[in-house]
Amino acid sequence: MQHGSGKIIPEGFLWGGAVTSFQTEGAWNEGGKGPSIVDARPVKEGSSDWKTAVDFYHRYKEDIALFKEMGFNAYRTSISWARIFPDGEGEANEEGLQFYDHLFDEMLANGIQPVITLYHFDLPLALAEKYNGFSSRKTVDSFEKYARTVFKRYQHKVKYWLTFNEQNLVLTNPEFWGVSLEGAESEEALRYQTAHNVFIAHAKAVKALHEIVPGGKMAGMVTYTTIYPHTTNPRDVLAAMKAKELLCDFFFDVFAFGEYPSYVKSDLAKKGIMPVMEEGDAGLLKENTADYLSISYYQSQTASAEKAEQLTANPCLQTNEWGWAIDPVGLRICLKDMYARYRLPIFITENGIGLREQLNENGTVEDDARIDYLREHIQQMKLAMEEGVDVFGYLTWGSTDLISSGGSFEKRYGFIYVNRGESDLRDLKRYKKKSFDWYKQVIASNGEKLDLQPAVSSQQK
Ligand code: BG6
Numbered sequence: 001m002q003h004g005s006g007k008i009i010p011e012g013f014l015w016g017g018a019v020t021s022f023q024t025e026g027a028w029n030e031g032g033k034g035p036s037i038v039d040a041r042p043v044k045e046g047s048s049d050w051k052t053a054v055d056f057y058h059r060y061k062e063d064i065a066l067f068k069e070m071g072f073n074a075y076r077t078s079i080s081w082a083r084i085f086p087d088g089e090g091e092a093n094e095e096g097l098q099f100y101d102h103l104f105d106e107m108l109a110n111g112i113q114p115v116i117t118l119y120h121f122d123l124p125l126a127l128a129e130k131y132n133g134f135s136s137r138k139t140v141d142s143f144e145k146y147a148r149t150v151f152k153r154y155q156h157k158v159k160y161w162l163t164f165n166e167q168n169l170v171l172t173n174p175e176f177w178g179v180s181l182e183g184a185e186s187e188e189a190l191r192y193q194t195a196h197n198v199f200i201a202h203a204k205a206v207k208a209l210h211e212i213v214p215g216g217k218m219a220g221m222v223t224y225t226t227i228y229p230h231t232t233n234p235r236d237v238l239a240a241m242k243a244k245e246l247l248c249d250f251f252f253d254v255f256a257f258g259e260y261p262s263y264v265k266s267d268l269a270k271k272g273i274m275p276v277m278e279e280g281d282a283g284l285l286k287e288n289t290a291d292y293l294s295i296s297y298y299q300s301q302t303a304s305a306e307k308a309e310q311l312t313a314n315p316c317l318q319t320n321e322w323g324w325a326i327d328p329v330g331l332r333i334c335l336k337d338m339y340a341r342y343r344l345p346i347f348i349t350e351n352g353i354g355l356r357e358q359l360n361e362n363g364t365v366e367d368d369a370r371i372d373y374l375r376e377h378i379q380q381m382k383l384a385m386e387e388g389v390d391v392f393g394y395l396t397w398g399s400t401d402l403i404s405s406g407g408s409f410e411k412r413y414g415f416i417y418v419n420r421g422e423s424d425l426r427d428l429k430r431y432k433k434k435s436f437d438w439y440k441q442v443i444a445s446n447g448e449k450l451d452l453q454p455a456v457s458s459q460q461k
Contacts (some may be wrong), residue, residue: 084146
């Protein structure tokens with residue numbers, strides 16, 4: 001025991017890793033899969049495409065055996081909508097459904113609960129082309145059909161679901177929901193209309209899950225950036241509060257309380273861009289709140305009144321190579337704040353650090369920086385739990401390496417090194433990094449042993 005008197009992390013806590021279909025599976029045109037907006041994305045010079053990824057589609061048994069060896073009891077991935085409905089609508093593709101049957105069976109046979117995201121930025125391309133993605137209620141209807149199809153099919157295999165990955169990005173990145181702003185009368189109005197449609201799709205999926213899967217649990221998920229005032233000037237403090245309202249609270253408020261918060265409503269009314277709401281929308285949101293809240297947490301930023309539109313770096317913190325501030329205490333602040341506002345169980349479904357890594361002559365990677373990052377975040381999670389926050393699971397981002405969201409393979413996240421480069425696929429062989437054994441020990445001790453050699457922790461803050 002490193003702090004307090006009893007064990008902080010309860011038995012049955014969920015430990016594991018998290019990925020998406022498109023960043024791991026590959027097999028982009030196999031098994032009857034249709035193209036998604038990810039497949040159509042231009043590949044940046046010196047980056048990877050998503051065609052093969054880490055070939056999880058063909059190698060999942062090998063990977064799951066490694067996850068079992070680490071002691072995972074949970075693994076988050078997403079279903080590729082375009083594997084199930086190649087055109088986003090119409091008839092379901094049996095081969096696609098079977099792939100996830102086999103995958104979930106393999107996880108369960110190895111004591112690993114599938115935690116499944118319905119939508120992780122990979123809309124079937126046809127829905128983007130036909131309806132401009134989630135800017136249209138037609139896409140919402142197709143999403144509901146897709147959700148109902150997979151709930152029925154996997155009702156005995158999957159308990160924990162997430163509707164949309166990082167739903168709060170819909171305002172800043174509507175293209176992840178297949179929406180082009182080109183030609184819009186008001187870009188801001190279209191962003192909020194899309195956000196509203198996605199809220200409705202979320203609520204419809206919550207309703208469907210509860211109808212189809214007794215005991216099924218649905219999350220609303222946000223990528224949580226803890227935001228500090230850049231100075232102690234009250235105007236900066238207010239700017240930080242307002243940035244948090246728009247980036248995080250708005251979404252959690254709707255997930256948890258089932259209605260738009262007054263600070264958003266008044267702002268939209270003032271600007272004259274209240275989204276079109278159909279009859280029944282308000283009731284649907286109110287009656288279908290989330291069962292738990294989920295976050296991805298990587299970093300924190302600061303806000304100032306002077307640059308209200310732009311978050312800035314925190315001079316007190318170090319960053320990784322990609323400029324993401326390393327801030328474990330920010331995770332504790334986030335957890336305490338969320339629990340105080342919502343009193344709902346929290347599932348951390350992404351946390352991790354991207355690092356440039358190479359296999360050494362011993363066939364491993366000495367990824368001490370990853371171990372330090374994860375250890376400190378788990379410690380801060382434990383401190384938040386000690387203070388009463390109800391966290392029931394912790395998943396790292398990545399398990400094997402995978403393609404980063406921007407298309408780079410050199411920004412690695414896994415405990416398991418995958419031997420490939422950006423465009424050179426090499427042999428895709430798997431190698432255990434140093435963090436593999438470390439995480440194994442963390443899970444085996446249910447979060448008690450966080451040091452590699454279980455000695456005194458110097459990380460207590
Ligand atoms: C999250 C996304 O925002 O961050 C993932 O859910 C993504 O899809 C992860 O890969 C890490 O970000 P990046 O850009 O380093 O891949």
